[in-house]
Amino acid sequence: MEAPQRTQVAIIGGGVAGLMLSQLLHVEGIDCVILERQTRVYTEGRIRAGVLEYGTVNLLRRVGVSERMDRLGLRHEGFALMDDGEKTRIPLHDLVNTDVMVYGQTEITIDLMDACAERGIPLIFEAKEVALHDFDSAAPYVTYIKDGVPQRLDCDVIAGCDGAHGVCRATMPDAAAHAVEKVYPFGWLGILSDVPPMDHELIYSNHERGFALASQRSLTRSRYYIQCDVTEKIEDWSDERIWDELEIRLGDTTEHRITRGPSLEKSIAPLRSYVCEKMQHGRLFLAGDASHIVPPTGAKGLNLAASDVYYLADALIAHYKQGNEAGLKGYTDRALNRIWKAERFSWSMTQLTHRFPNMTLFDRKMQKADLSYIRGSVAAQTAIAENYVGLPY
Ligand code: RFL
Ligand code: PHB
Numbered sequence: 001m002e003a004p005q006r007t008q009v010a011i012i013g014g015g016v017a018g019l020m021l022s023q024l025l026h027v028e029g030i031d032c033v034i035l036e037r038q039t040r041v042y043t044e045g046r047i048r049a050g051v052l053e054y055g056t057v058n059l060l061r062r063v064g065v066s067e068r069m070d071r072l073g074l075r076h077e078g079f080a081l082m083d084d085g086e087k088t089r090i091p092l093h094d095l096v097n098t099d100v101m102v103y104g105q106t107e108i109t110i111d112l113m114d115a116c117a118e119r120g121i122p123l124i125f126e127a128k129e130v131a132l133h134d135f136d137s138a139a140p141y142v143t144y145i146k147d148g149v150p151q152r153l154d155c156d157v158i159a160g161c162d163g164a165h166g167v168c169r170a171t172m173p174d175a176a177a178h179a180v181e182k183v184y185p186f187g188w189l190g191i192l193s194d195v196p197p198m199d200h201e202l203i204y205s206n207h208e209r210g211f212a213l214a215s216q217r218s219l220t221r222s223r224y225y226i227q228c229d230v231t232e233k234i235e236d237w238s239d240e241r242i243w244d245e246l247e248i249r250l251g252d253t254t255e256h257r258i259t260r261g262p263s264l265e266k267s268i269a270p271l272r273s274y275v276c277e278k279m280q281h282g283r284l285f286l287a288g289d290a291s292h293i294v295p296p297t298g299a300k301g302l303n304l305a306a307s308d309v310y311y312l313a314d315a316l317i318a319h320y321k322q323g324n325e326a327g328l329k330g331y332t333d334r335a336l337n338r339i340w341k342a343e344r345f346s347w348s349m350t351q352l353t354h355r356f357p358n359m360t361l362f363d364r365k366m367q368k369a370d371l372s373y374i375r376g377s378v379a380a381q382t383a384i385a386e387n388y389v390g391l392p393y
Contacts, residue, residue, distance in 0.1 A: 007033040010159070017289070022112075024309060037126070037162070046106065050216070052102075055392070067111075068107065074101070077091065079201050082203055084208070091385075096389055127145075128144060129143075131167070132160075140284070159285055160285065161286075161287050163288065164290070164293055172286065178277040185230070187230040188226070188268070193262065194264065196259050202215050206352070206355070211354045279332040288309070298346035298388070315330075352371065
């Protein structure tokens with residue numbers, strides 16, 4: 001065992017939650033160390049979110065990590081809901097005077113990792129067998145293996161930012177008893193390709209063959225998804241088969257034409273809603289996917305990770321700067337209040353846009369009526385818009 005290291009906040013997980021938290025603490029002079037299980041190349045290669053709420057954009061600006069995003073990100077003033085080919089645009093900007101930013105999670109991860117390197121924030125890759133100790137005492141510590149050598153990190157607080165399959169929630173006492181879950185009977189098959197997007201805005205389409213989404217990463221890189229069975233194998237989906245299906249579900253007209261190209265990445269992700277309502281115990285605090293999952297339909301996962309760590313950083317700053325413990329005590333309640341609203345929005349967008357197995361005619365009529373109401377009501381569109389751009393925090 002190497003001599004113990006010491007920091008104020010030990011952050012487990014170098015995804016968006018952990019990296020963003022490190023920056024929020026660093027600008028306030030609070031020390032932290034990030035322990036990440038994977039290599040840098042692996043973490044940068046994961047293709048995930050693409051839509052940033054205004055609050056997430058502002059957080060990146062606040063910590064001074066927005067130069068590339070402000071230069072390369074695309075401001076979107078609206079998006080479309082399509083049902084059996086009939087399109088309804090939700091004009092976000094006109095309705096709530098706010099846009100969203102299309103800028104990939106991969107790029108944010110690169111920007112935040114670069115900022116850690118520039119600012120001297122220790123980010124330790126390939127930290128294996130991370131284990132949490134004594135977090136119900138005033139002297140917690142974390143052990144891990146780096147390059148085959150056992151290490152010990154003493155700290156004041158442990159931030160569990162290690163995603164849905166990490167060690168922190170698994171170590172949280174009683175977490176399972178506080179979990180609320182809904183599993184959806186389908187997944188999303190995603191394809192990334194260097195071709196121009198079919199439209200300048202996102203299109204969420206409800207089609208009789210299932211849901212499809214036309215998204216993008218830039219003016220030359222498209223990201224598409226189709227609803228599929230969770231038992232499907234990605235090997236059975238050639239690029240051509242995916243493009244054929246997208247053309248059917250999204251329509252292919254002279255106005256909106258899908259440009260085909262070779263896939264850079266293809267994967268299938270299951271959809272679920274999950275909340276672990278126990279987000280803290282003693283000196284251990286969970287944030288991001290470590291404590292909740294949303295179906296991607298509302299584009300909320302990464303954005304919730306950002307608002308969680310905003311609340312956690314706020315509480316830690318009050319603790320260190322003013323000796324005020326109220327923020328840390330109230331962290332779970334404050335975070336859950338926003339989490340459940342994002343869960344509701346993601347669930348309702350999923351209900352509205354997907355074809356469920358065993359759906360009855362009544363269920364389908366409800367989708368149709370819902371969309372017809374949205375189409376004719378500024379109030380309904382405004383409710384969607386304010387959730388999509390992100391509720392304030
Ligand atoms: P992450 O990104 O999973 O990061 C957790 C990190 O912890 C590491 N780790 C460990 N490190 C040390 N020791 C251990 N024992 C560890 N176990 C795990 C992992 O290697 C990893 O680096 O969680 P975080 O930071 O909470 O961020 C959450 C977001 O990544 C996630 O919510 C979003 O990607 C969800 N999501 C979307 N969110 C949006 O806001 N907008 C979107 O448009 C959007 N689209 C999506 C999505 C997720 C998708 N998939 C693949 C589920 C689209 C898809 C297809
Ligand atoms: C994406 O571009 O990956 C994306 C966009 C919007 C969503 C989900 C995913 O709702």
